[in-house]
Structure formats: C-alpha cells, structure tokens
Amino acid sequence: MSVNYVARPWENRLFRQCRRAWDLGARERQDYERIEPAQVFDLGEAIHDALDVYYFPGMWDWNRAIVRPLAVAGFEKSMRRQRDAYTQTRELSADQVQDWEEHLELGTGMLQRYFEWASDVDRFTPIQVASQFDIALPDPADPDSGLITADGRPLQFRVRIDLVVIDDHELYWLVEHRIVTGPQWPELDQLRLDEQALTRSWAWQLGFLADLEGTIHNEMRAAVPAAGKPKVHVRAVPGAGGITTQRATESFRRTHIPRAKLEIARHGVAVALEIQDMTDPALRMYPNPSWDNCSTCAYRAPCLAITQGIDERPILDASYRKRVSGDFELGRLGSVWGFVPEIHRVAEYRAPGAGQ
Ligand code: SF4
Structure with missing residues (x-):
C-alpha cells in the first residue's frame, strides 16, 4: 500500500455501476484481475x-x-x-x-x-498523446487544500488521456477517440455529458495549470462504408461554452464542444465528492445486479458465488490474481507525468512500430 490513496477514473465508473465489482477490482480494494x-x-x-x-x-x-x-x-x-x-x-x-x-x-x-x-x-498540433499523470485531489469545500482519507492518506487521482492538441489560435483541446459500432451516431447531448471527457478535462487543467477551450470527440464507425464518394454533413449548434461544430461522413464524425469553465469545475467537484464516498470508512457495500452491468462484468463468477452463499475464494484463487502490472504498461507508446509533490517528468517512450 502506498502512502497516498490513488484512485482512477475507471474505478469511479465501476463504483458507480456496482460496489461489489469495484470492491473486487479496484487497486485500493481487493485488486483482483482475471488471469486470462x-x-x-x-x-x-x-x-x-x-x-x-x-x-x-x-x-x-x-x-x-x-x-x-x-x-x-x-x-x-x-x-x-x-x-x-x-x-x-x-x-x-x-x-x-x-x-x-x-x-x-x-x-x-x-x-x-x-x-x-x-x-x-x-487543424491542430498534438502536444500530448496517451499521457498518464497524477493530481492531488482538491477538497471541494476548500480548493486550496488537498483531500485526505480518514486515516490520513493524501488522495491522488491517476488519469490517462488520449490526446491534447493546440489549435491555430493557441487554444488547448482535449481529444477523445471513440469507436462506434451501431448504425447511429450518439446524440449530441451524449457527447456533452461525456463523463470521461469531462473528468479528463478537469484533471488535465489541474495537472498542467492551463485552460482547455473544450473537447473534441473523434468518432470512427467500425464498418465498411457504402461505395461511392462520402457525403459530408456539417452543423453548428450554440451551447453554454460557445458554438459546437460537427463534421460527419458515414464513417467518421468530429465534434468540437467548447466547454465553459464552470461546467468543467462543477464536474470536478462531483468527482472529488464521489472519491470521498469511495474512501468513507462507513461506506455500505452491496451489489447492483442488472444485465447491463453483469453481462460484461469481469467478476460475475465470484459474485454469483457470494450471492448464492458459496465460498468465492476457490474461484478467485483459480481464475483471478492480484494485479501484476502497473497503471502504465511499459513498452507501449505514451508518457507518464508526475505532479506529486512537484512537477517532474518521467517519460517512457518507445520508437513507434519498434519491436514487432
Ligand atoms: S455480476 Fe453484476 S452484481 Fe455481480 S459484481 Fe458484477 S456487476 Fe455487480
């Protein structure tokens, strides 16, 4: 156990979906992953x-x-x-x-x-790709102080981003790549409410002490398009942070959503409050079964055993292990940035395409 309590966005998502799955999988909890x-x-x-x-x-x-x-x-x-x-x-x-x-x-x-x-x-220049960085979680009640757990461990948030770019006006944008499998593009409000993009934006601003102009949602459809020259659809929609612009073909869609400062800040408060809930010693633990959650859950077998009153340990021992790798997989493209306790960079780069 490290001195700091480190939380990650995927753990917040798991916590929100099902506390039992979060308890089995989160690194600060039981830390299990499937062996295969x-x-x-x-x-x-x-x-x-x-x-x-x-x-x-x-x-x-x-x-x-x-x-x-x-x-x-x-x-x-x-x-x-x-x-x-x-x-x-x-x-x-x-x-x-x-x-x-x-x-x-x-x-x-x-x-x-x-x-x-x-x-x-x-129409931009990339400045960071596949970067992982840590921030100290600010206290929503006193943003100049960092949050700590009840037993005195500073709370740290470990975030990975797809891409940050700078445009021709020297404004920073956070880019999210998404693969779309269905026939429809997601609704614009789904992109506006994109929890991952907002979480990463908030953390990036805190980590790099710079403002983002907004988020760019770069969507690719996993399908072979119809033959012929693709039709291009363009639209512009007013929003809280400015004009949202969207350019789409059958296969690709790019949406620029300018984000108001308040929107990103409010999302950050929600993230910090949620992590306070996750680390509350009085936290109540219960499963949240629904086929939406359970059909893709990595912990379905031990969870079923717990629910049926069967000892789940043999299942965990046979098919699961405590995580063996760090957050950042060495040898994959990207970089790691540290901000705790001071800004320094420890980068792991590998020549793209090397070692195949
Ligand atoms: S199978 Fe369902 S109820 Fe059980 S841990 Fe997974 S998500 Fe939760």
Missing part, C-alpha cells in the same frame, strides 16, 4: 494504439506518407499482442481465428480511410 483475458481482442484498443502513433507529437512534422504505415503497424502489433495474451494457455477456435482476421482487415481499412479524411480536418 476474456476476449481475443478489443478493436477499440488496437485503433487507439494506432492513433497514438499517428498523433505522436514528435512525428507531427513528418511526412504523413511515412507515418501512416507506422500507425497501421501499431494497430497490427496491438491486435497480435492481444491475441497472443489470449492464447497463452488455450487455442483459438476456427470462428475466433476468422473473427480476428476479419477485424484485422476491417481495422486496417478504417485507418486508411481515416487518414484520408483526417488530413482535411486535423
């Missing part, structure tokens, strides 16, 4: 890995014709890494092999089309 991955691959993770290479600040000045194949190689490497982790102790079925190969082809095509589209709409 539940799925062969996650297309979104592999696309994120490719975009981390594409928007790597150190290569932004490079000819895009050189960077594109590196980004595609990053995607392929991620797909292989995930498949290899899954097959460490088991074989893939013929259907799984076919599914992996089809998604490898789908992802490669998505990226090639995205690079064409993005060359027209990327």
